Amino acid sequence: MQIKINPTLTPDIIFRCASLHKSFFPKDHFSSLLSVNTLSCYYNCIFEQSNYSIIAFDGDEVVGFLFAGSSYRGIQKKMILNNTFDMILTLLKHPKYLIEKLFTYNKYVKTTSDYRILSIVVNNHKRKVRGVDLLKTLFMQANTNIGLSVNYKNINAINFYFRNGFIVDGFSGKNLLLSKC
Numbered sequence: 001m002q003i004k005i006n007p008t009l010t011p012d013i014i015f016r017c018a019s020l021h022k023s024f025f026p027k028d029h030f031s032s033l034l035s036v037n038t039l040s041c042y043y044n045c046i047f048e049q050s051n052y053s054i055i056a057f058d059g060d061e062v063v064g065f066l067f068a069g070s071s072y073r074g075i076q077k078k079m080i081l082n083n084t085f086d087m088i089l090t091l092l093k094h095p096k097y098l099i100e101k102l103f104t105y106n107k108y109v110k111t112t113s114d115y116r117i118l119s120i121v122v123n124n125h126k127r128k129v130r131g132v133d134l135l136k137t138l139f140m141q142a143n144t145n146i147g148l149s150v151n152y153k154n155i156n157a158i159n160f161y162f163r164n165g166f167i168v169d170g171f172s173g174k175n176l177l178l179s180k181c
Helices: 011-024 036-048 074-083 083-091 093-101 129-142 155-163
Strands: 002-005 052-058 063-069 115-122 146-151 169-173 175-181
Touching: 002 115, 002 129, 011 036, 011 063, 036 063, 036 074, 036 083, 036 115, 036 155, 052 129, 063 129, 074 083, 083 093, 129 146, 146 155, 146 169
Parallel strands: 115 146
Antiparallel strands: 002 052, 052 063, 063 115, 146 175, 169 175
C-alpha cells in the first residue's frame, strides 16, 4: 500500500474515488444515492478546491482517500448546477431527502479551522489502509488547525474523530463541526 500526497488526479482516479465513495459511504447519506458519474463531478469540484489530496493505492487500486482545503464554499452549488437533472431526479425518487434539503440547508458557518476535510473514505474490506493513516498524513503535511463536519447520527465516524483528537467546534443543521489544533 502506498499513500500519495497531491498526486496528479486523472479523470480515471477521480472516477475510482467516486466508486469507492459509492461503495463505502454511509447508505443513509444523500450522496450515496447519486450515480458514480455525478459523484465523479462532485469529486472533481472538491479536487479543484483542495489544498491536500491524499490517495492510498494498493497497486493501481484506490483503497482510500482524503481531500482537505481551506474553503469548501461553492462546491455543492457548482455540483448541483453541473448535474441539475440527476439531482432533481434523485430528490424526486427519495422525497425524504427533498424535505431534508428544503428545511435543513447547511449554511456556511465560520469555524476556527484553517483547513477542512472535505471528504475521507476508506475501503473497509481491504484493511490495507485505515482512516487514521490518511489523517496522520494530513496532520504531518498541514501542521495547522483541521476541521470537518459530520452528520450527528454517524456515531462511528464521530467516535473515530474523537479518538483522533478532534473536539466539537459547533453545529450546522444536522452536522457536528469538529476541529483539531
